[in-house]
Amino acid sequence: MAIDIAKIKADALKGIEASQDSDSLDSIKIKYLGRKSEINVYLKNIKNLDSEERAQLGQETNAVKQEIKKALDQKIKETREKEVSERMTKEKIDITAPGKKIELGSLHPITQALRDTRRIFTSMGFYVVEGPEVEEEFYNFDALNIPKDHPSRDLMDTFWLKNEGEDDSLLLRTHTSPMQIRFMEKHNPPFRIIVPGRVFRHEATDASHEIQFYQVEGLMIDKNVSLAHLKGILTHFLNEFFKKDVEVRFHQSYFPFTEPSVEVFMKLKGKWIEVGGAGMVHPNVFKAVKYIPPGPDSWQGFAFGMGLDRLVMIKHDIDDVRLLYGGDLRFLKQF
Numbered sequence: 001m002a003i004d005i006a007k008i009k010a011d012a013l014k015g016i017e018a019s020q021d022s023d024s025l026d027s028i029k030i031k032y033l034g035r036k037s038e039i040n041v042y043l044k045n046i047k048n049l050d051s052e053e054r055a056q057l058g059q060e061t062n063a064v065k066q067e068i069k070k071a072l073d074q075k076i077k078e079t080r081e082k083e084v085s086e087r088m089t090k091e092k093i094d095i096t097a098p099g100k101k102i103e104l105g106s107l108h109p110i111t112q113a114l115r116d117t118r119r120i121f122t123s124m125g126f127y128v129v130e131g132p133e134v135e136e137e138f139y140n141f142d143a144l145n146i147p148k149d150h151p152s153r154d155l156m157d158t159f160w161l162k163n164e165g166e167d168d169s170l171l172l173r174t175h176t177s178p179m180q181i182r183f184m185e186k187h188n189p190p191f192r193i194i195v196p197g198r199v200f201r202h203e204a205t206d207a208s209h210e211i212q213f214y215q216v217e218g219l220m221i222d223k224n225v226s227l228a229h230l231k232g233i234l235t236h237f238l239n240e241f242f243k244k245d246v247e248v249r250f251h252q253s254y255f256p257f258t259e260p261s262v263e264v265f266m267k268l269k270g271k272w273i274e275v276g277g278a279g280m281v282h283p284n285v286f287k288a289v290k291y292i293p294p295g296p297d298s299w300q301g302f303a304f305g306m307g308l309d310r311l312v313m314i315k316h317d318i319d320d321v322r323l324l325y326g327g328d329l330r331f332l333k334q335f
């Protein structure tokens, strides 16, 4: 069974010449040089011819096969190069460009301050506890010796969530002090805790007022705890927090859940700045949590509540509290 080797060669070379992409060159390769191609099938079959004829036809056919292969390889190489350079211009890959920098995030200044606060107070033996942001009226007000009709309830500008003034009412806590009650209901003294957390007040916002902010509550109950301890502890905390020596001063003040009550000031760069409220825990608060009634054997201790946002603003020279809650990366990337 003879084949027209000249025609095969002409067809193959024409096909290679006309091919524009590697896919069509691949099919040409299979068609003319593959295992089932006319040439290879023929070469397999000529074993049956007598030896002289076989040698001649074999040589001829193999020569054509090599020629096709050479032309094909050359064209494949050219086509691949062309395709790669086309793809590169289309995708605009600049292989000489430097790699993309991975941007590192940073912790929000309040998160940093919360971490510092925990670290400093735990180093003085305080436990850190947290309480619910959605609170009951009983814990936020009643148990803290704030009577129903007391004007200080109005001062707190409460966000009511449910049934204001009724037994099953719910609100957003206006301070972290409710956690004093929750903790004392479940634990007996002596102990010292801090309660960092977010609190809410329903008021107009401006550079120094937000509807949400952070407080750090503190409570230390033992047999012989006084305001002198409170002063020492707060002074140490503020020294560590600001990494500078600060002076602390108390001003007499009023809170229904402490007696006596004080406002805490610190002196920084020659100025007295208010940082929170404090006092000795009021006997009515101990009564609400069923601790031993007042007497020589009773417990005593102090509570304080500091505004964390205020401390952050002083530390970083921030003049508008709203920046802390705006989520503006231009601001946040500075920390």
Ligand code: PHE
Residues within 6 Å of the ligand: 174, 175, 176, 177, 255, 258, 276, 277, 278, 279, 303, 304, 305, 306
């Ligand atoms: N809870 C008070 C406030 O938010 C602060 C405070 C806490 C005062 C503990 C005394 C004792 O203003």
